[in-house]
Every structure is written in C-alpha cells, then in structure tokens.
Amino acid sequence: MVKHLIIVCRTQGRFLTGGMLTDREIHRYSRQIAFIGEEGQERLKAAHVVLAGAGGLGCPAAIYLAVAGVGRLTIIDSDQVEMTNLNRQILHWEQDIGRNKTVSAREKLEAMNPDLIIEDVCEVITGQNASILIGQAGLIIDALDNFPARYALNLAALERGIPCIHGAVSGYDGHITTVIPGETACLQCIFPDPPGGSEFPIMGTTAGIIGLMQAQEAIKFLTGGGTLLKNRLLIWDGRDSSVSFLDLERDPECRACGGRTQGPGIKRGES
Amino acid sequence: MKITVRAFARFREVVGDVTALDLPEGSGLPALLADLASRSDESRDLMFDEQGTIREHIIFMVNRKRVARSTLDTIILAEGDEVAIYPPVAGG
Numbered sequence: 234m235v236k237h238l239i240i241v242c243r244t245q246g247r248f249l250t251g252g253m254l255t256d257r258e259i260h261r262y263s264r265q266i267a268f269i270g271e272e273g274q275e276r277l278k279a280a281h282v283v284l285a286g287a288g289g290l291g292c293p294a295a296i297y298l299a300v301a302g303v304g305r306l307t308i309i310d311s312d313q314v315e316m317t318n319l320n321r322q323i324l325h326w327e328q329d330i331g332r333n334k335t336v337s338a339r340e341k342l343e344a345m346n347p348d349l350i351i352e353d354v355c356e357v358i359t360g361q362n363a364s365i366l367i368g369q370a371g372l373i374i375d376a377l378d379n380f381p382a383r384y385a386l387n388l389a390a391l392e393r394g395i396p397c398i399h400g401a402v403s404g405y406d407g408h409i410t411t412v413i414p415g416e417t418a419c420l421q422c423i424f425p426d427p428p429g430g431s432e433f434p435i436m437g438t439t440a441g442i443i444g445l446m447q448a449q450e451a452i453k454f455l456t457g458g459g460t461l462l463k464n465r466l467l468i469w470d471g472r473d474s475s476v477s478f479l480d481l482e483r484d485p486e487c488r489a490c491g492g493r494t495q496g497p498g499i500k501r502g503e504s
Numbered sequence: 505m506k507i508t509v510r511a512f513a514r515f516r517e518v519v520g521d522v523t524a525l526d527l528p529e530g531s532g533l534p535a536l537l538a539d540l541a542s543r544s545d546e547s548r549d550l551m552f553d554e555q556g557t558i559r560e561h562i563i564f565m566v567n568r569k570r571v572a573r574s575t576l577d578t579i580i581l582a583e584g585d586e587v588a589i590y591p592p593v594a595g596g
Contacts, residue, residue: 290596378596403593406513424592425573426560433595440596468512468590477512479588480568 254278258348262302273456274302280455281305283370283395285358285386287334288312289321289440290376290400290447296324297448298374299342303455305350306342309366310334311357321437358382363389372454373397374447375420380427384489387412387420391490398450398462400443403433405471407443410481411450411462414490418464418481421489439471505529505583507536512590515540518547533564533571533579536587550591563590 254274259266266274280303284291287310298306312334314325322334329337335353342351354366358377363385367373373390375397377383383399390397391414399420400409412419446467453459466479485491509522519540527535537558541548553559564571565588571579581587 286596288596376596378594380594383594401593401596403513403595406593408593424561424563428561428592428594429559433593435595466590470513470516472517477510479563479565479590482570484570484572486572 258302261348265301269452269456269458273458276456277302277452278304280372281307281370282451282455283307283309283367283373284376285309285367285373285382286376286378287322287324287338288318288376288378289402289435289437290444291374292322292324292338293441293444294374294376294400294448294451295338295342296345297445298451299346299349299351301448301452302346303349303451305352307352307354307366307368307370308335308338308342309354309356309358310338311355321435321440323437323441358385360385360388364392367393367395369393370395372451374451375399376444376447378433380424383420384427388489390414391419396454398447398454400447402435402439402443405436405439407439407469407471408466409443409446409450409462409469410464410466411454413461413463416463418483419487419490422484422487423466423481425484425488436471439469442469442471505531505581507531507581508584508586509536509540510586510588511540512588513593514550514591515589518550519543527581531581532577533566533581533587534558534577536581540589559591561592563592564588565590 254271262274282298282303284295284306287308314329314332314334314337316330318325324338324341333355335355339351339353367389373395375383375386394414397412399412450462454461464481466481468477505527507525507527509525511519511522525539537551541551566579567586
C-alpha cells in the first residue's frame with residue numbers, strides 16, 4: 234500500500250486514474266508484469282498520454298499503448314476516415330469511411346481494452362488551441378502528418394513542460410526522437426525549416442514500424458526502463474532494414490526553445 | 505582530399521551509397537553538394553530549389569555536428585571529414 238501512495242504523490246495530480254492493480258489487471262498484464270514489475274504496470278495505469286494524430290503512426294501507437302494498459306489516452310485528430318487511409322491506418326476499417334477518426338479509433342480501442350479512459354477530440358491542432366488540448370498530460374506522441382501542426386504541438390509541449398515523442402515517415406523512410414523540454418533539442422532545433430510537400434507516399438509497414446517505436450519509447454519513458462532517444466534521431470531505412478542515428482543538440486538560437494534555460498525537472502516514470 | 509558522405513532517406517536512394525568523395529583541397533560544403541547534385545537531375549532537384557539555393561529543410565552534419573543554415577556556405581572541409589545529409593520526412 235505504501236508503494237501505491239508514493240506513486241500517487243509523485244504524479245502531482247496529472248492523472249485521473251492510477252494506483253493499485255486489480256486481480257484482473259494483474260492477470261491480463263502478467264506477461265509484461267514479469268518484465269516491468271507491478272510498479273511498472275501501475276505507472277502505465279496511472280499515465281495520461283496524448284496521441285496527436287490517429288493516422289498511420291497514431292493507430293499502431295494507440296493500439297499498443299492501449300493493450301499495454303496505459304490508463305488514459307486522449308486522441309486528437311480532425312479528419313474523417315477516407316478510403317486512401319486504409320493501407321496504414323489500421324484502427325479504421327471500410328465501415329468507418331466518412332466517420333471521425335477519433336471516434337473510430339476510440340471504439341476499437343475500448344473494445345480492445347475496456348479498462349481504460351479514452352477521450353476523442355476532433356480538432357485541428359493550432360498555435361491557438363494546442364496548449365489547451367494537451368492539458369496536463371504526462372506525455373505526448375507526435376503522430377501528426379504535417380509540420381505546421383507539429384511545430385504548434387512542440388511549442389505547447391515546451392510551454393507545459395511535457396515530453397513529446399516525435400515520429401515521421403515517407404515511403405520506406407522514417408525517423409523518431411524524444412524531446413524532453415529544457416533538456417534535449419526540441420523539434421524546432423532539429424528541423425528549423427519544414428520539409429516541402431504536403432502529401433507523402435507511405436508504406437503502411439513503415440508507419441507501423443515507427444508508430445510502434447513511438448509506443449515502445451513511451452512505455453520506456455513511463456516505466457523508467459531502457460535508454461531513451463534523447464538528443465538522438467533514429468533514422469529507419471526500410472530499403473535495407475537499416476537503422477542509423479544522428480546526434481542532436483539544442484540550438485541556442487532556436488525560435489521555439491532557445492530562450493528556455495531549464496525545464497520543470499521531468500523525471501522518468503513520474504511523468 | 506577524401507570526404508566520407510553518409511546519405512539518408514531519399515538522398516541515399518537518389519545519390520546511391522556514396523561513402524567517399526575525392527574533392528580538391530580547400531573545398532567547402534557547397535562544392536560537395538554540387539558534386540553530388542551533378543550526378544542526375546533528380547539529385548539536383550532534391551538538393552537545390554528553382555533558384556539554385558540549397559533547400560532549407562535539409563539537415564547537414566559535419567563530423568556529427570549540425571551545420572547551421574547561416575554557416576553552410578562558409579564551411580571548409582578537411583581530409584577525413586564526415587558529412588551526413590538527411591532530408592527529413594514529415595508524413596504520419
């Protein structure tokens with residue numbers, strides 16, 4: 234019981250749920266509890282993760298976060314399901330064409346794991362609303378499909394001191410990095426100028442690989458295991474299944490975070 | 505002088521697995537890019553816009569240090585330098 238009290242104190246009111254696992258949960262997650270322990274599972278249950286985007290990256294990331302037992306997921310996306318989404322956006326099916334992606338995603342995720350709180354927010358992420366939309370979440374998954382929205386999300390995450398796991402894909406190419414406000418390079422440090430083009434060719438498998446890497450990075454962050462992709466850009470090249478890394482560093486002149494000296498002291502497993 | 509090039513994503517696809525370039529002593533980063541761009545129209549289009557300016561979103565790193573856009577034209581390379589070129593992807 235003492236252990237649970239400590240976890241509640243650490244979260245500082247960021248979460249709606251959390252605390253002791255039920256017998257059902259201990260059974261359901263037994264194969265991963267054997268790996269991350271009950272404390273790790275409790276941290277997942279206590280976590281609130283925002284999924285920005287319910288598309289090619291967001292769908293696989295959401296599925297694995299949901300079945301892993303992340304207690305509260307907020308899914309933000311303004312789009313409706315289209316036929317051309319179905320090669321990669323695996324939470325959306327033919328029957329969902331024309332429906333809001335957030336609702337389509339929430340229904341599937343609730344069916345996969347009814348123990349979670351899943352919120353759907355059908356909004357475009359902008360500089361005006363990003364901070365309100367991410368609220369007091371403990372972690373953000375940037376699974377968006379355009380840089381204007383990604384920049385707005387990055388800025389809001391910096392302002393609120395919320396870590397953000399960024400991923401992007403095109404064709405067989407993908408990349409991922411983890412941004413910790415005040416500690417690592419932010420999205421604007423890494424990509425000061427947005428890539429050109431508005432619609433990128435995407436193999437569904439590439440989005441699946443990077444989306445799952447984002448989900449795994451989130452689980453590592455929330456449970457405190459492994460080494461995060463801090464100040465490292467992982468580049469996936471699906472042509473030959475190779476992984477490369479670019480070392481990153483903060484840009485003191487960065488338009489988004491250059492003036493910020495110190496983050497709010499984020500510690501892993503206490504998001 | 506020998507310069508090692510690490511090309512990623514579309515660059516790797518278009519330019520190929522370039523691992524080493526032989527450039528004249530004192531060459532700068534623009535000379536290296538011009539060499540790579542001369543290999544095909546596709547390669548040139550990937551690196552330069554219609555005005556012949558290096559595309560702004562491309563990430564360049566020399567010896568694993570990010571090159572700021574403002575210093576791109578002034579970087580002089582040296583024997584054994586490693587240049588990484590990455591055109592970021594954006595889709596999701």
